[in-house]
Amino acid sequence: WKRKGMPVSSCLLQHNRGRARCGCSEEAGEGGSAGGEASPHGPGPHHSLQQAGLGAQRHPSCEMLIYKIHHLFTVHLSSGEKITFLDTPGHAAFSAMRARGTYVTDIIILVVAAEDGVMQQTIESIEHAKNAGVPLVLAINKCDKPEADPERVKKELLAHDVVCEEFGGDVQAVNISALKGDNLTILAEATVALAEMLELKADYTGLVEGTIIESRKDKGKGPVTTAIIQRGTLRKGCVLVAGKTWAKVRFMFDENGKAVDAASPSIPVEIMGWKEVPSAGDEILEVESEQRAHEVVAWRTYVEQQEKMKKDGEVIEVKQKEHRMEYEKKQQNLAHLTWRQRKAALYKASKHLMLLKPKERAETDKNVLSIIIKGDVDGSVEAILNVLDSYDADDECKLDVVHFGMGDISETDLNLAETFNGVVYGFSVKANETIKKMAAKKGIKIKLHNIIYKLIEDLKDELSSRLPPSVVENTIGEASVLDIFSVTVGKSKVPVAGCRVQKGQLDKKMKFKLIRKGNVIWKGSLSSLKHHKDDVQVIKTGMDCGLSLDKHVEFNIGDEIICYEEKEIQQTTSWNPGF
Template identity: 60%
Template sequence: MALVHRGAWRLVTPLLRVARTNPALFLQRRHASKQFKDQKKELKPKPKINKQKVEIKQKMTVKELARAMNRDFDHVVEALLNTSVDVDELEPDSVLDQVWVKEVVSRSGMKFRWAKLSETRERPNKDATRPDKHTESLRKSQIVATEAGGITQHIGAFSVQLASGEAMTFLDTPGHAAFSSMRARGASATDIVVLVVAADDGVMEQTVESIRHARTAGVPIIVAVNKCDKPQADPERVKKELLSHDVICEEFGGDIQAIHVSALQGDGLVELTEAVVALAEVLELKAEPDGLMEGLVIESRNDKGKGPVSTALVQRGALRRGAVLVSGRAWAKVRFMFDENDSVLKEAGPSRPVQVSGWRELPSAGEEILEVETEQRAREVVAYRQYLDEQQRLSEDQRTIAANREAHLQEYREQREELGHLSWRQRRRALYQKNKDAFALRPKEWGQEEADPGDVDGSVETLLNVLDSYDAQDECELKLIHFGTGDITETDVNLAHTFSGSVYGFNVAVPRPVQQVALKKDVPLRLHSVIYKLIEELQQELSLKRPPITTETILGEANVLMIFEVSEGKKKVPVAGCRVQRGVLDKKHSFRVLRGKQVLWEGSLSALKHHKDEVSSVKVGMDCGLSADGNVDFSPGDIVQCYEQQDRPQTTSWTPPGF
């Protein structure tokens, strides 16, 4: 210590001497030293690093993260190496957890910030739309019937070649339910509705509904009175019944044509097509065969040989092989086209139903189809429409969260006003009695200081909003007994033990004595620093609380043909002689005997024989003899069923907004 003090004194002494002997020189040297330090700082300024900012969001895919970082897919995969993420299973559409999204951004030397609806830059409109004005218009004809004698209905849309050389296109819409869904997807695409009414049944409920849809869409109607070949047919009664629904046929002074037909015999179909053609001419229904194709998706499916295939109706322009199409959030480059008979087409003009192969993803039925110039343009359109969907979902989530937050705060204010005369300990005890539930939650305070220890801070409020979105319905009940800020205490553990619940902690610690109490009382402590992980574990716990679902599978059935008895010692045992009609009868599974719809017996078999051999199973077409483990009064004509029951776990359907 003495040496250090001496050294320090020697360093200070010369400066003190200068100050004592010549104060002006002391100030001059001091000023020069300060100028030298300032010049040194100016010569070597600290480099300022401007990190790239990346907007992240919930449920972000690898492809979306790479695009936000202006990097490729491989860059994201490389950033996740040496982590617990299985990079071999990653695909461009794989959804990353929030913690790994942040990790990728940090490892890439960038900064992240959460994307907000108010801060998101509005993208330029890249959508594809129909031209504002059409010189002409085309709609498709529609028949509400399943009977169209001799006309194929393979793809739900078909063409009819008339004797005059003209062609008519129909949509197969059997029954009012399908017609309702078609109307809901866009009845504006319909020109003429052929209302098929059975002459023997008259106006039914589905007829009235079809009329209502046609009126709502503003589409003209032609009435086809079908089954006129039946002896009990009464076409005049049908037309009179239609009067009460404001469908006035020409015979009664109206402007609606009524044609008597028999789909089974083929009578009146020529007159029906002529009536449709005449009405189309009056309405001047024409189509533009030139320009980019416009159409409508009638149906779509995955074909094993062709891949994603849609049935499209060309409404304007011509569709050719190699055309680039956009429909909703799907796009295609047409590889092949087929008609309703699976014949290859090179071109499809207006009013032509056609099967289109080459879709990247299946479009939805009822979606509009538009042709665009290039594949790049198609990708722009799809990306823009996905962007609009994301903005809408984000807006809905924010409205839901805001509404839940406001409702919770209002309830909290009411409780504080109601219990305001009590101390904070008394208020908390009163809340315990009011909310006797089976769940404890204690998030950590995020720096927000309140005078009242029982006040709710931001982190608690966020988690309460999440829990408010839970709707039990037929699932297990989720109850909250207590919430607060700070580390988990022994009181929390005791409350959870009383109500057989769990303690969830968010960014909190658990003192060792509290851990020992929880271990002794078998109270689960579920601690998390990432909210998504907390919710995931809560969902898993809710799923485990649900009882399993028992499913039954019928393995085989047999008919009882005859009854006979066999001797087992001094006992006569009834045996049913059976023939297996379908599946397999396996002795190790359960059996039941049915007489009509009544169950006579359920249990297991004591014996199963084929001829004289004891067997474990018999297959379809084989004869067998079986005896039940119990008293069963078999009778010829009974049905013997072999079935298997299995229990499978249930999972909660609860998914909070934004998760």
């Protein structure tokens, strides 16, 4: 936005949600849906600002799929000012994305639902704002609802050092209804007033600086980034460096998908011309020439390699120590053997693995799940990896991410999956018919999803399928020992229990156990089951019988005989990712 007498001023604001709920057709936050998708809670404040006669238009390239990317747009006020909004998903999986967004904004609009109050993501957003030193404007949404209690929200926020003006603080609070559009103009005016007080300024001259908000690999365009310019003016032909890649800007597009020749501070812009896909959050720096860009990238790559070598060396040292200990233990176990016996023992231990192919070796350890993650954009992959970081059930099944990246499922992904006996997971990407046929031929699973919690649920099912089934005993009948006697079989005397069935029935072909004072004395099968003098297969409730066990066990009067069957039940992973 421009202020009188201040032609180089700009204002970039972040609309940061305080709480989010998972859904199948919308990403719902405190204000409802992200990106203006249909929601039972109504449109979000950012969408309502666009629809409230403030002059902004929404465009397909900024459309936000469920748990996908930031929603970046500009609102034009009737007074002539412009506000650029960066709307981030509120779900816990996108914590890193919200933190990144905080550092590229001048003001955060913290949206809290009047009926729900302060939630976990609200607190997280406040912490991000504190760490970045970014001031807040509080928007209390859903104030049109009967159960709305804006005053409770303000009081709850006091515990987190967010003090509204009416309590002597400096945080403006605006009661709004995104659904009805109430007070959205007042919210915009409050934001502009804070921007004027902060005297926000930007330098339109000099080398360009900015931040990558999102990145992806487009089939037609190649590597593409969405960025915010923070210093200088970006033009076609500029040479940029971000992370370990660089670009000579070929094309730029504004938020409406319209080609532009220049982008000034606080304006969202889509940039084409990158050699590789940089990461979301990378800093953009303009350099003087392509040669200088090569030098910067080469140096950054070298530094990263040195750091990796240092970390790898530490890991290798630990592994070597483990191997030495294992070797010494094996040597101790073989110490008492002759050299011929040692050779035979070592050959026997390794023979089985030597005959296995790589895939078969992986199958010998079913409690390992190797996965390949592919996503449409960098932020999607990052969000999934953030969820996987919470995995804490390695004792049940080890989860190994062997590869992750952006783009559709490729032959390389299938080759990795075949090598590691893994599963390929894709988020908002495709697998063409050739890839599908190749995967079917190789017996490789490809799981494609467009909703993050559906992908995680699928992964949980796959993890559960790798767990051994648990055995559950299902009681069929119970009997009490009322008398004890013995019969002669051959030259041996066999203990016999005279019993009465108290519950269910005794079925000779099932399993049995002998309980004495709450302790299991024996488990096994019956060698004999008689009713009077007749051999029988089943004894029902209330009937008397004589029985002997498949093992010589002395009975006591009062012992319990339990007839049961064993059933295998598939275990489920104990991992709780928070969905």
